Amino acid sequence: MDDPVLLGAVIAAISAVVAGAVAAVVQLVSGNRQRENELVVNAFSNLGGGSQKRTAGIATLKAVLGPARRLGMRRRSRYDDAVSSEFEAQLIYVLTNGKRRWAAHEVANMIAMGSWLFDVRRASPVGARRDILVAAMETYLSAPTGEEHVDPAAVRRLRHELRGWLTRLGVDPTAQDPLPPT
Numbered sequence: 001m002d003d004p005v006l007l008g009a010v011i012a013a014i015s016a017v018v019a020g021a022v023a024a025v026v027q028l029v030s031g032n033r034q035r036e037n038e039l040v041v042n043a044f045s046n047l048g049g050g051s052q053k054r055t056a057g058i059a060t061l062k063a064v065l066g067p068a069r070r071l072g073m074r075r076r077s078r079y080d081d082a083v084s085s086e087f088e089a090q091l092i093y094v095l096t097n098g099k100r101r102w103a104a105h106e107v108a109n110m111i112a113m114g115s116w117l118f119d120v121r122r123a124s125p126v127g128a129r130r131d132i133l134v135a136a137m138e139t140y141l142s143a144p145t146g147e148e149h150v151d152p153a154a155v156r157r158l159r160h161e162l163r164g165w166l167t168r169l170g171v172d173p174t175a176q177d178p179l180p181p182t
Helices: 004-047 051-065 080-097 104-120 127-142 152-168
Strands: none
Touching: 004 051, 004 080, 051 080, 051 104, 080 104, 080 127, 104 152, 127 152
8 A cells, every 4th residue: 555545544444443342342341340230239238138138149149250169260259358258247147146047048048158158268267257157157056946947958958068167167066066967
């Protein structure tokens, strides 16, 4: 191309296409991030609203952030620390005060939250939060099951998981558990 006007027009056209593509990608990423932010905020608002809302919040977080995988193969999200902190608090609450903590659906919620904590966060909770979480797990293990809404198989499964999580935290799970391992 010897014609400088034609060459300038081609360069301008290419620049316009590249700029348009970059703008489209930025808008798409920005839109996706905004939707992700909204879903995460909505999920957090559901976590404290009873077992059905908690289930919806956990499912939303799993869908948005991806499943937790063993060996840390899941990419860390900018929300992981906040989710871990909230799941610790929810797990402590449900283990010690949840009205239906013996029911299968709430047991499933506790297993999902605990699995997130111990799969994503290979480094265990530390400090006072760790001690409170350990105490909550030990309380659940040593407590007799409630009379209403008890699912014995689900409770056995959760107690098995709790023993594993306590072991990961460096605590002997049999010290507080009057029930034999399942």
